[in-house]
Amino acid sequence: MEQSTETGNPPRRWDTRGREKARRLAAVAPWVLDKVLDPERIVDALERLVAPGDRLVLEGDNQKQADFLSRALAQVDPRRVHDLHLLISSISRREHLTLFERGIARRVDFAYAGPQSLRVAQLLEDNQLEIGAIHTYIELYARMFVDLIPNIALVCAEQADRQGNLYTGANTEDTPTIVEAAAFRQGIVIAQVNQLSDQLPRVDIPGSWVDLVVVADRPFAVEPLFTRDPRVINDLQVLMGMMVIRGIYQRHGVTSLNHGIGFDTAAIELLLPTYGQSLGLKGRICRNWTLNPHPTLIPAIESGWVESVHCFGSEVGMEDYIRARPDVFFTGHDGSMRSNRVLCQLAGQYGVDLFVGSTLQMDPDANSSTVTLGRLAGFGGAPNMGHDPRGRRHSSPAWLSLNTSKAEIVRGHKLVVQLAETFQKGGEPVIVDSLDAVPVGQAAGMPIAPVMIYGDDVSHVVTEEGIAYLYLAEGPEERRAALAAVAGATPVGLRADPRRTAALRRRGIVAYPEDIGVQRGEARRSLLAARSIEDLVAWSGGLYQPPARFRTW
Amino acid sequence: METFQYEYPAQVPGRAQVHVGVVGSGDLEVLLEPLPGALAQVRIRTSVDGYGQVWQNVLDRFFTRYHGAVRIEINDFGATPGMVLLRLEQAVEEEQS
Numbered sequence: 001m002e003q004s005t006e007t008g009n010p011p012r013r014w015d016t017r018g019r020e021k022a023r024r025l026a027a028v029a030p031w032v033l034d035k036v037l038d039p040e041r042i043v044d045a046l047e048r049l050v051a052p053g054d055r056l057v058l059e060g061d062n063q064k065q066a067d068f069l070s071r072a073l074a075q076v077d078p079r080r081v082h083d084l085h086l087l088i089s090s091i092s093r094r095e096h097l098t099l100f101e102r103g104i105a106r107r108v109d110f111a112y113a114g115p116q117s118l119r120v121a122q123l124l125e126d127n128q129l130e131i132g133a134i135h136t137y138i139e140l141y142a143r144m145f146v147d148l149i150p151n152i153a154l155v156c157a158e159q160a161d162r163q164g165n166l167y168t169g170a171n172t173e174d175t176p177t178i179v180e181a182a183a184f185r186q187g188i189v190i191a192q193v194n195q196l197s198d199q200l201p202r203v204d205i206p207g208s209w210v211d212l213v214v215v216a217d218r219p220f221a222v223e224p225l226f227t228r229d230p231r232v233i234n235d236l237q238v239l240m241g242m243m244v245i246r247g248i249y250q251r252h253g254v255t256s257l258n259h260g261i262g263f264d265t266a267a268i269e270l271l272l273p274t275y276g277q278s279l280g281l282k283g284r285i286c287r288n289w290t291l292n293p294h295p296t297l298i299p300a301i302e303s304g305w306v307e308s309v310h311c312f313g314s315e316v317g318m319e320d321y322i323r324a325r326p327d328v329f330f331t332g333h334d335g336s337m338r339s340n341r342v343l344c345q346l347a348g349q350y351g352v353d354l355f356v357g358s359t360l361q362m363d364p365d366a367n368s369s370t371v372t373l374g375r376l377a378g379f380g381g382a383p384n385m386g387h388d389p390r391g392r393r394h395s396s397p398a399w400l401s402l403n404t405s406k407a408e409i410v411r412g413h414k415l416v417v418q419l420a421e422t423f424q425k426g427g428e429p430v431i432v433d434s435l436d437a438v439p440v441g442q443a444a445g446m447p448i449a450p451v452m453i454y455g456d457d458v459s460h461v462v463t464e465e466g467i468a469y470l471y472l473a474e475g476p477e478e479r480r481a482a483l484a485a486v487a488g489a490t491p492v493g494l495r496a497d498p499r500r501t502a503a504l505r506r507r508g509i510v511a512y513p514e515d516i517g518v519q520r521g522e523a524r525r526s527l528l529a530a531r532s533i534e535d536l537v538a539w540s541g542g543l544y545q546p547p548a549r550f551r552t553w
Numbered sequence: 554m555e556t557f558q559y560e561y562p563a564q565v566p567g568r569a570q571v572h573v574g575v576v577g578s579g580d581l582e583v584l585l586e587p588l589p590g591a592l593a594q595v596r597i598r599t600s601v602d603g604y605g606q607v608w609q610n611v612l613d614r615f616f617t618r619y620h621g622a623v624r625i626e627i628n629d630f631g632a633t634p635g636m637v638l639l640r641l642e643q644a645v646e647e648e649q650s
Contacts, residue, residue: 234579234580234636235636235639236633236635236636236639239639421633421635422633422634422635423607423633423634423635424633425579425631425633426631427601427603427604427607427633427634463635464635464636464638464639465635465638488611488614488634488635488638489607489610489611489614489634489638494610498617519646520639520642520643520646521643521646521647521650523639523643
């Protein structure tokens with residue numbers, strides 16, 4: 001029964017979103033056959049499908065990009081489509097910001113802006129762009145189901161059939177989540193695909209969730225973001241890797257973990273089959289991973305260290321190798337990998353015992369940030385993996401080993417490890433009295449400073465000087481002393497009192513390499529299982545096919 | 554290109570002649586040899602200007618732990634302080650082995 005209010009207003013309609021969607025789709029019907037939109041009409045179609053003020057998700061993370069759709073959106077007439085609220089994991093392409101310069105978009109909620117971080121800061125200053133918030137990936141997706149529900153989703157896939165079923169290939173990544181958020185609340189889902197096919201290798205997203213598919217002018221862009229050339233790893237990174245393996249992985253028995261991107265963590269991966277093997281640690285550490293398919297993990301996989309790897313996304317060149325190792329990677333019945341950024345982030349949050357990553361700046365309380373003056377780079381996924389999830393309820397030896405309380409009811413703690421060489425190249429100290437993130441956040445009008453990893457989540461800090469076991473420190477003052485003891489010749493490190501440091505070493509709160517049996521003289525590149533991309537190709541039996549930019553032969 | 558010289562008091566004789574590292578980008582070479590007397594002399598040639606204070610800080614810290622009477626010659630090509638200390642420690646490990 002319909003009810004009317006006492007003021008005589010007409011009865012409320014409960015299907016306005018669905019009716020609006022039907023109205024917009026009808027406006028482009030002349031250019032659509034089955035669910036396939038004429039690519040020549042993409043700009044016209046977007047002008048009819050997208051309305052001013054819409055909340056629009058553009059698929060673009062740190063790897064794959066719906067770039068045909070983003071280039072088309074940047075060409076719409078700003079008199080027809082303007083003031084959009086853009087939701088995007090990673091602001092990484094020129095045209096993402098052209099949307100703001102032309103007034104097509106006004107506000108943005110995002111997670112990462114690495115390559116465009118300078119322009120973001122500039123547009124913000126020029127008042128052409130408003131930032132809602134900078135998120136971690138999983139946070140941004142979460143809000144797509146709560147207070148940032150999209151009207152429009154622009155996504156990409158490798159193949160589609162005429163009913164709109166999508167095959168994403170190995171880079172499934174964010175697509176199912178974005179599509180779900182839009183499709184089930186009467187948003188419009190448009191997928192660009194590399195090709196139409198009658199027979200998909202597998203269905204990653206059902207056609208009933210997708211409104212339109214359009215064949216792109218060229219395959220969607222994807223970046224080999226997780227490839228680290230072992231040639232660039234230096235002896236210092238080898239030393240830090242040895243300390244991590246000996247002083248953290250072995251000591252705590254870490255079997256499940258996530259590695260951040262960087263040469264420090266690539267060094268650890270390449271030391272497992274050599275240094276790790278010499279310590280007899282195979283099978284005892286580093287078995288289950290949440291990790292993109294890093295090529296530098298190949299030697300550890302081939303040496304039998306790795307039981308499983310679940311991936312956020314894929315990595316260019318690793319497709320055939322992954323296909324040939326289905327016992328290790330998650331693969332579909334067609335043989336290609338199935339990645340899923342949300343589920344892997346969730347696994348990295350609750351399922352693994354350790355996160356280790358590098359930072360560009362750390363303050364005396366171990367707060368760390370990759371934000372530097374003039375850049376608004378955002379976070380990506382690191383803060384999600386790099387924190388202690390207080391909702392965790394299952395125990396493991398590594399997690400419980402961080403408990404220092406003797407109370408009847410206790411909890412463990414995730415191992416959150418930050419790696420930092422005390423100085424960057426060029427002589428800038430990494431351990432500083434105050435993070436650049438503080439003035440950057442203030443200048444951007446942010447309510448909180450953009451901190452990547454909060455110090456109170458960090459359990460261990462590793463520098464080339466040694467390891468600070470912060471979780472063992474009693475009180476904040478002792479934590480600061482422990483961190484200063486490994487801060488080297490930075491201003492923070494120079495304030496460390498040598499007698500205090502000696503006492504912290506005796507109590508095991510600080511360890512220098514010699515305290516944990518690590519020989520500095522052994523810290524040489526020759527200890528790496530692979531010292532070049534060619535070595536990685538050889539380890540893979542020719543299955544890894546590195547992109548051209550990594551080939552030197 | 555800058556050159557620095559530093560001196561530190563020594564308590565034990567130097568033991569051997571040692572060479573570690575290479576003059577490659579981001580790296581440095583350290584030549585260490587025994588020196589008669591009770592002094593350590595350090596001579597640094599670096600391709601990067603303006604870091605005299607950082608060099609001094611790194612060496613001050615190093616010589617709180619090492620007390621050999623040696624001449625150390627450092628040829629630096631933009632190494633970080635961490636790399637400098639690693640090469641010095643490696644030179645000492647080798648000298649004493």
